[in-house]
Amino acid sequence: MSNPIIVCVLGMHRSGTSVITRALNLCGVSLGPEEHLLRPAADNPKGFWEHQTFVALNDRILNRMGGGALEPPDFSSHWQTLPALKDLREAAQALIHREFCGETLWGWKDPRTCLTLPFWQQLLPGMRYVFCLRNPLDVAKSLQSRDGLSLARSIYLWFSYLRLPLIHTAGEQRLWICYEDLLSDCLRELVRIAHFLERPHLAERLEIRQALHDFLDTGLQHHRSETRSSIGNGSATAAARALHLSWQVYLALQQQPSPADGELLQQIDEGLSILHPDILKERHAEEAKWRQQLQTVADHLSAVIPKGEKYIFVDEEQLGVSAPDRHPLPFLEKDGEYWGTPPDDDTAIRELERLRRLGARSLVVAWPAFWWLEYYSGWHHYLRAHFRCVLQNDRLIVFALR
Numbered sequence: 173m174s175n176p177i178i179v180c181v182l183g184m185h186r187s188g189t190s191v192i193t194r195a196l197n198l199c200g201v202s203l204g205p206e207e208h209l210l211r212p213a214a215d216n217p218k219g220f221w222e223h224q225t226f227v228a229l230n231d232r233i234l235n236r237m238g239g240g241a242l243e244p245p246d247f248s249s250h251w252q253t254l255p256a257l258k259d260l261r262e263a264a265q266a267l268i269h270r271e272f273c274g275e276t277l278w279g280w281k282d283p284r285t286c287l288t289l290p291f292w293q294q295l296l297p298g299m300r301y302v303f304c305l306r307n308p309l310d311v312a313k314s315l316q317s318r319d320g321l322s323l324a325r326s327i328y329l330w331f332s333y334l335r336l337p338l339i340h341t342a343g344e345q346r347l348w349i350c351y352e353d354l355l356s357d358c359l360r361e362l363v364r365i366a367h368f369l370e371r372p373h374l375a376e377r378l379e380i381r382q383a384l385h386d387f388l389d390t391g392l393q394h395h396r397s398e399t400r401s402s403i404g405n406g407s408a409t410a411a412a413r414a415l416h417l418s419w420q421v422y423l424a425l426q427q428q429p430s431p432a433d434g435e436l437l438q439q440i441d442e443g444l445s446i447l448h449p450d451i452l453k454e455r456h457a458e459e460a461k462w463r464q465q466l467q468t469v470a471d472h473l474s475a476v477i478p479k480g481e482k483y484i485f486v487d488e489e490q491l492g493v494s495a496p497d498r499h500p501l502p503f504l505e506k507d508g509e510y511w512g513t514p515p516d517d518d519t520a521i522r523e524l525e526r527l528r529r530l531g532a533r534s535l536v537v538a539w540p541a542f543w544w545l546e547y548y549s550g551w552h553h554y555l556r557a558h559f560r561c562v563l564q565n566d567r568l569i570v571f572a573l574r
Contacts, residue, residue: 221281
C-alpha cells in the first residue's frame with residue numbers, strides 16, 4: 173500500500189459509532205468485503221458496519237489480557253508487544269494484507285478498539301481517528317436497556333473508553349463527531365467528514381447527501397436527554413456525581429476546538445476514582461454469581477458428555493470451564509486455539525463437519541454464545557435438521573453429533 177489514508181473509528185458502545193462509520197463509508201472509506209461485515213441485529217437493525225474479524229481479534233486480545241468489552245482489563249506497560257500475543261499480531265497482519273492491500277482509503281470500527289488501540293497502532297502507524305461522542309446519560313440508558321448495566325457501570329465504561337484513546341492519540345489527526353449533531357444536521361457533519369478525509373468534493377455530491385439522509389433515522393434514537401437539567405448537580409450518590417462530571421467532559425468535547433487533553437483526563441480520572449468503590453462491589457457480586465454459573469455448567473457437561481470424549485465448545489473463549497476428563501475443541505479452531513467467529517453459515521457448517529471428522533461427538537453452545545443460533549440461522553437449522561438436541565436450558569444447549 174502506498175501511503176493510504178487509514179481511519180480508525182473510536183467511541184463507546186451505543187454512541188453512534190455505526191451511523192458515523194456508515195457516513196465515512198459513503199465518503200469512500202472501504203470497510204472490507206460486505207460479506208465480512210457483521211449482520212444487522214435487533215439492537216442495531218441498520219447494521220453495525222463492523223468487520224467481524226477485527227471484532228473477533230479484539231475480543232481475543234481483551235480475553236488474553238484478562239478482561240472483556242464490558243470489563244476493561246488492567247493493561248501493563250507495553251502490553252501490546254508481549255510474546256503471548258504473537259499469534260494475534262500475525263493474524264491481524266494477515267487480515268490487513270488480505271482485506272485491504274491496495275486500498276487508498278480504508279478503515280474499521282469496533283468500540284473495543286478504544287481499549288486495544290496500542291495493539292493496532294504498532295501495525296498501522298499514522299492512522300487518523302474519528303471519535304464518536306454521545307450524551308453519557310443516553311449511553312447509560314441504552315446500556316441498561318440492552319445489557320442490564322447499572323448507571324455506575326455505564327458511566328465507568330464511558331470514562332474508560334474515552335480515557336485510553338485520548339492518551340494514545342495525542343498529537344494525531346483526530347475528528348470529534350457528536351451523534352446528536354449528526355442527527356440534527358447531517359449535511360454539516362458530512363462536510364467535516366469529507367474535509368477530514370481530504371475529499372471535500374464528496375460532500376457536494378447529491379447522491380451521497382441523499383444516501384446519508386435516507387440512512388439516518390432519528391426514530392432509532394430511543395434514549396435522548398434534551399437538557400442539561402437531566403443530569404442534576406452531582407451532589408447525591410457516587411454515580412450521580414460521576415455522571416455530572418461525564419456531562420461536563422461531554423460538553424467540553426462539543427466545543428471546537430476542544431480543551432487540552434490534560435484537562436479532560438483530569439476530570440475523567442476524577443470520575444473513575446469516584447466510581448471505583450461501587451464498581452468493586454459490583455465485580456465481587458458478579459464474580460460470585462459467575463463461579464456458581466460455571467460450576468453448574470461443569471456439572472451439566474459431566475452429565476451429558478462421556479468421559480474421554482471430544483466435544484465442540486461454542487463459548488467465544490469466555491468461560492474457561494470444562495468437565496474433567498472431557499476434551500473441548502474451540503469453534504472455530506486452529507492449532508488447538510479459538511480462531512474467532514465464522515464469516516458465514518457455510519464456514520460454520522464446514523468447520524462443524526471438519527471437527528466431527530476429528531472425533532468430536534457433541535457440540536455445546538454456552539449462554540454467552542446463544543446469539544450464534546440467531547445470527548448463524550443456517551448453521552442452527554443444519555444442527556437441528558441433522559443432530560439430536562440432548563440438553564437445553566438457560567445456560568447450555570448440547571447436540572449429540574454421533
